[in-house]
Amino acid sequence: MTQRDRKVARRLSSLRRRRLAFVLRETLARLARALLIALGVLIILAGAVLTPLPGHVGLPLLVIGLMIVLRNSFQARRRFIRWQKRHPKLIFPIRRLMRREPEILLVAWQQLLRSEKLFLRRPAWRVLKRGRKTVRRWLRKRTA
Template sequence: MALGFLIIGLGILIAPLPGPGGVPVIALGLVLLLRNSWWAKRQFIRAQHARPKWVYPFRRLMRKKPEIAPVFWQQALRAEKVVLRKRPSRQLIRVRKRARRLLRRAFR
């Protein structure tokens, strides 16, 4: 359990850095913690009921065959929605489409 908490703490420290480095590290720590602690399982289920949109990406990353690229794409779209309250510009839509094509090619 201590190793799981340590890895989650490391992921939280990495999270503010550019890139998605913190999310997979936190997911790995959660996997270790959830497999070894009944208390953590109950807390995770409570969090899932309270904030399903926040917990869902972690659940997808904790599967046996995680869908890494779709999870990051979904989170990028959510972040874009928070940052841009108005309708996105045409340039942003083009950049998004190019990024999606590159991700699809990379993870085939």
């Protein structure tokens, strides 16, 4: 074997090592992504089970699980965007909770007002809306 043949053999072996390292890295990344998606789905299921129970633990778990799944699954992200286009009123609060600095109290208040409007059809019966207006008037009088 000549010196040139040895150089070619070394170059080929280093290419094979790099290729093997690349394949291993890609395989581990896919495995980690699949495990994170499974973890996100488990958290979503736990949140769905805990949502009807008292003590608002379910909704934050749902949002956390959804964030994990959406960050690691392209198909889930595509479906979420499709849902967002079809049902913007349903998805918008979830998107507000998934921001870097979520507006938790504002989203909770908005959902309370929406649920009150859904269950109490007559505007005269809506306690939260009237209470909010009363508090605003009281604060304006107090600061003026």
